[in-house]
Amino acid sequence: FGKELASTIDAAVLSGDLEAVKDPFAMLDDALGNLIVVDQSGSFAITDAASAPSTWSLGRTRCREVSSNASGNRWLTLHDNGVAMLCDIDSSVLPKWIPLRHNLGTKLRGEISPDGKKIFLLALVNRSTNLSVFRITDNHQLQLEHSDENVSLAKWHPMNQSLVTINSQNQVNLFDDQWKATPVGSEALDKHLNGTSYVSKVAFFRESWSSQREAKWHLAAQVDDSESSKLCFVDLSGANSDFAPMEFKNKIASIASSAQENVLAIGDVQGNLSIWFAAPSIDRGPRELFTLPGHRGQSIDSLQFTSDGMSLFSSDSARQNLFWMSKD
Numbered sequence: 001f002g003k004e005l006a007s008t009i010d011a012a013v014l015s016g017d018l019e020a021v022k023d024p025f026a027m028l029d030d031a032l033g034n035l036i037v038v039d040q041s042g043s044f045a046i047t048d049a050a051s052a053p054s055t056w057s058l059g060r061t062r063c064r065e066v067s068s069n070a071s072g073n074r075w076l077t078l079h080d081n082g083v084a085m086l087c088d089i090d091s092s093v094l095p096k097w098i099p100l101r102h103n104l105g106t107k108l109r110g111e112i113s114p115d116g117k118k119i120f121l122l123a124l125v126n127r128s129t130n131l132s133v134f135r136i137t138d139n140h141q142l143q144l145e146h147s148d149e150n151v152s153l154a155k156w157h158p159m160n161q162s163l164v165t166i167n168s169q170n171q172v173n174l175f176d177d178q179w180k181a182t183p184v185g186s187e188a189l190d191k192h193l194n195g196t197s198y199v200s201k202v203a204f205f206r207e208s209w210s211s212q213r214e215a216k217w218h219l220a221a222q223v224d225d226s227e228s229s230k231l232c233f234v235d236l237s238g239a240n241s242d243f244a245p246m247e248f249k250n251k252i253a254s255i256a257s258s259a260q261e262n263v264l265a266i267g268d269v270q271g272n273l274s275i276w277f278a279a280p281s282i283d284r285g286p287r288e289l290f291t292l293p294g295h296r297g298q299s300i301d302s303l304q305f306t307s308d309g310m311s312l313f314s315s316d317s318a319r320q321n322l323f324w325m326s327k328d
Helices: 003-008 186-190
Strands: 009-013 024-029 035-039 043-048 051-057 063-068 074-079 084-088 096-100 106-112 118-125 128-136 142-148 151-156 163-167 172-175 181-183 198-206 217-224 229-235 252-258 263-268 273-277 287-292 300-305 311-316 321-326
Touching: 035 063, 063 106, 074 106, 106 151, 118 151, 128 151, 151 198, 163 198, 198 252, 198 263, 217 252, 229 252, 263 300, 263 311
Parallel strands: 252 300
Antiparallel strands: 009 321, 024 035, 035 043, 043 051, 063 074, 074 084, 084 096, 106 118, 118 128, 128 142, 151 163, 163 172, 172 181, 198 217, 217 229, 252 263, 263 273, 273 287, 300 311, 311 321
């Protein structure tokens, strides 16, 4: 992605090709080069450039969230009834789904780690949202490694096995793989929060012109209140970030980041989709590169980059699904 590539991005309309997916909300790309679109009802549609789409279903229970590891060969789905399902992709046959047996609680949210060996789950327990981090054993059982109470949001770092959490007091902690917590950037959020605002989503980006693993990483935190949204920035090294928050005319509906290409995608409730270069070592904050048309005033409820960071999936409230592909 880049300013000079604005005219070289194609949009493929997926809703016409994947008709079995009536209410899509997420996309995956697997280790075999297939594109998988996920429906909230639990239906999946899989397609590639050489064949017609095939579909299968995980049942009748609403699918709340789906994620995959960095290589795209292990997926995790979370459902309304507190069930978590795991799938390993190792051949061209249809995936075999494995229920993860555990007392997980209800209203699950969570994500699989980049290496595919751990998952975190956020579950509502006695009016408190509690965090549990599990290691996935060789026989697909869950082994508890870490737990915490009153965690409102969590996200795996895209390039290592560390985990960022934000608790109900908006304190930001960075956990390493031994579960040692380092407080980072809480002051940067506190000064932009009031009694009614909260952090709803986060995305990672790094300083420009540096390697992905050795870079200085930052967190873009979406802060919402009843009428507006803004992005605030947290320096994950623990230093105070002096980047001004980004204010938006319309409320943000979704954000996504590509760690490989170092860009942010931001979609709002009016159907505006913009691409930003996240390069704090060049600018005082992210810089808008271009906008992508196509959603016609509908709220962009889902944004997701492919594992290589070069393509973007977007879905809106009118069930229109676009797949943006860079030719470069």
